[in-house]
Amino acid sequence: MPETYNPQLGREHSYPYEHQAEERDWHWGMIININRCINCNTCSFACKSTWTSGEGEEYMWWMNVETEPYGGYPMGWDMRLLDDLGKDETIFEAAEEGERVKGYVAQKEEWEYPALGDDQVHGEYPTGDVVESDLENDEYHDMWQFYLPRLCNHCKNPACLAACPRKAIYKREEDGIVLLDQERCRGYRKCVKSCPYHKPMYNPETGVSEKPVGCFPRIEEGNVPRCVSSCIGKTRLHGNINRGPDAGHPGGNASAAAGRSPVNYLAKSDEKIALPLYPQFGTRPQVFYMPPYHVPPEFLTQMFTPNTDEKRNDWPGDTFEESIKIVQDRVRNPSHHTLGILQLFGATTRLIETYTVKEHRVKGWDRKGNKVVDMPFEEEMEVREGEMWTNQ
Ligand code: SF4
Ligand code: F3S
Structure with missing residues (x-):
């Protein structure tokens, strides 16, 4: 497999399509200030009503908000993969024989509860005490949680693209948005398995997969x-x-x-x-x-x-x-x-x-x-x- 330089890791690692990672003049990007998120899910519903309100798309939340540290959609998606990776090992380097990317297919029950773990706080409330923290002196108190909005990252080394044997997933030249061509897709679901963020999803009604589109008509x-x-x-x-x-x-x-x-x-x-x-x-x-x-x-x-x-x-x-x-x-x-x-x-x-x-x-x-x-x-x-x- 060819090597590609990954500036986020400060080193090279294997990636099947080197040219896909080449830099463009214009690339889709987003900043999210977690400190301002209140878990209202307006974003999730705006996305769902725009893109995934049809048959077979019922469970598809291209945009979702999780409460850290206990929430996750699909359930436990991050820890499950991290536990399977070696120290300093990317999902491309950890791929098993005959695969291009390491991943797993989340089962039906793992997709059933988008709001599981919502508002659940880490730590226990000390009975009878007032919870205080002293951030000036780096003292973070034991109880905390935060909301993590999650969406497709329109990655520069997309795992979904790397894994599809039909080359049905591509990165647009003009803005780097990663799209799935449903005409080419045959429902192999390697993309569903490979995306570590679990954003491509299979539609049982149509027999092909779908993935977030970065709102490209608006862009x-x-x-x-x-x-x-x-x-x-x-x-x-x-x-x-x-x-x-x-x-x-x-x-x-x-x-x-x-x-x-x-x-x-x-x-x-x-x-x-x-x-x-x-x-x-x-x-x-x-x-x-x-x-x-x-x-x-x-x-x-x-x-x-x-x-x-x-x-x-x-x-x-x-x-x-x-x-x-x-x-x-x-x-x-x-x-x-x-x-x-x-x-x-x-x-x-x-x-x-x-x-x-x-x-x-x-x-x-x-x-x-x-x-x-x-x-x-x-x-x-x-x-x-x-x-x-x-x-x-
Ligand atoms: Fe990256 Fe997953 Fe989006 Fe593909 S579907 S671009 S791997 S976040
Ligand atoms: Fe390829 Fe995913 Fe379809 S792997 S064939 S885009 S289901």
Whole structure:
């Protein structure tokens, strides 16, 4: 199998189709601020009513929200695979003889309870005590939980694509969205088995599989996906994850800002505060999470870092656990620049290609260079003269 360089792991590993992982100018990417998610599942229902409301799609939740550490759809999907992988082993390296990817097929009963474990807290309430934490001194109290929104990551090394013997899954040149061609699909279900995030699903009514589509018709029109626009907690930002600091003016419009996209800044700048979910699987997922700052870093280290013993210079701390603490602190006390970008979350349904943060004002432009956001950090407040008071 050819080798491909995986920047999330800082090393090469095997991947069957090297060219699929090649970088594009434009690539679908999403940032989710976990600290803002309230498990209302508006995103889940927006996605379901748009894409999977037909026959045979009843159990398909392309977008779902799990309560960590006990929830999971399908049940226990992450630990089950992690337990089967060796230390520092991707799902491609761990593949058994005759397979391209290591995975497992979740059984019917594992798909039956999308909300199992919801709101279940880790730890026990100390009877008669007040639960307190002292985050300033790194003291995380014993009781915690958080909500983890989960969707297809439109991976740069997609396991679903690698596994399909029919080559029915492909990555679009123009935006990296990973799609499944139902005309080519013969229902082999290798994609269902191989995706470590369990997002391709089989339709027993049609005999072929389906997978999340990244809301591509909305992206083509310059809008953000429905899970992003419907999110009442304003947890998400969507855009071009590949647009780095050296990019030019969008749409050739010189009055628009040149330079990187806001999603690229949050996931890839020196100040990065958004991390991929289980990068150790090796698929290079393109949804990046701002981790919850009230959760013990040991737990998050396993979830959001390669979790190896190797020292990595592109992480801020000497160990991954120390790096997580630093990232948690950045999320809790954002820099002025990051604070500006946080205002862009949920600010418009248009896809923000570039942005500027100047003093206390943030602006955003779409892919054609049209301005779509222009707002202050704090809402302006107008104090009206109250005649009713002066007349009294
Ligand atoms: Fe494929 Fe799964 Fe990655 Fe989506 S998350 S691109 S379905 S491997
Ligand atoms: Fe391929 Fe999955 Fe269909 S493996 S044939 S896309 S069920």
